[in-house]
Amino acid sequence: MTSLVSQAVSVELGPQVPWPENVSFYQPYESDQILLPDCANCLAVKTFLHMNGLNFLVELRTNAEEMSPSGRVPFIQVGAFLISELDPIIAFVNTKGFNLSENLNEIQRSEMRAYMSLVENILVNAELYICWCEDTVYSQVTKKRHGSIHPWPLNHLLPWKRRQEIKSRMKSTGWGKKTMNDVCDEVITCCQALSERLDRQKFFFGEKPTELDALVFGHLYSILTTNLPVTRLAEIIRGYPNLAEFCRRIDETYYRESDFEEV
Known part of the structure; x- marks a missing residue:
């Protein structure tokens, strides 16, 4: 399922399309809702995006988990596409020409x-x-x-x-x-x-x-x-x-x- 979503996103938003300015990053509220596992997952994805120098707007939602296509947070919205969790987000970012590990053998x-x-x-x-x-x-x-x-x-x-x-x-x-x-x-x-x-x-x-x-x-x-x-x-x-x-x-x-x- 993940590969099919990534392929669909790649076709619609391939490397010829620059990183959009209106990417939204969805997660639960940190002050009184988010739990340690979700906090860690959200921070890992945020850090990955920052390391690539990519802009995004954090959107806090009480029902972020229910909004996610995989039922897990975080997820990003890019145009009409929702992409959740670290590995699929890494795959999508790679299609945009950003690859942190490109210099590794x-x-x-x-x-x-x-x-x-x-x-x-x-x-x-x-x-x-x-x-x-x-x-x-x-x-x-x-x-x-x-x-x-x-x-x-x-x-x-x-x-x-x-x-x-x-x-x-x-x-x-x-x-x-x-x-x-x-x-x-x-x-x-x-x-x-x-x-x-x-x-x-x-x-x-x-x-x-x-x-x-x-x-x-x-x-x-x-x-x-x-x-x-x-x-x-x-x-x-x-x-x-x-x-x-x-x-x-x-x-x-x-x-x-x-x-x-x-x-």
Whole structure:
């Protein structure tokens, strides 16, 4: 389905058409609605677009998830087309002549994709786990935020329903029986691999950013700055100084100067 959408968009808005000035970027409200996994996904896509120097207008919607063609956020609107999630958005941007990894050779591109898969398999699941499976975070944060836009009793029923769906998904990916300690061990493994790959470089593949840099920043920075009653994931990341400095550097370059105050 994703490839068919990308092909249709390419035909309608191919490389001969410049990046439109009226691209809209849709996401939930950050102050009282968005959850850590969605925040990370939205920040990764925003950062990717910024790294390409592309303009877009952020549109906040309480029902952004329902508006998305895939049921997930973020998504962008380009003319009559809606394109959701990082990979399809990367594919579309590439059709416009923007390619962050164009200078990498095939071995480096394969390595980049492997690290992106590592992030998606570990950090994404860890974010889902802590928001939906960790009881304290679910009761104090997730339930309230996910139900905030709905009246009673939907504000109780819908978070419960989504929690069951997430738990079923976690079970299917082998994360269903993990404890918080197990999740932390997985995150340590991921951060160790990322830290070793980054080493003392500015970006993961040298002096220029790639899609991997946008993805890693979106997830690490969101974990570091999201205020949760359980902070073990953020503490793990802070244990890798070069990853924390990487996040600070990306933030200063593409957003603003950051002191890593929790929000």
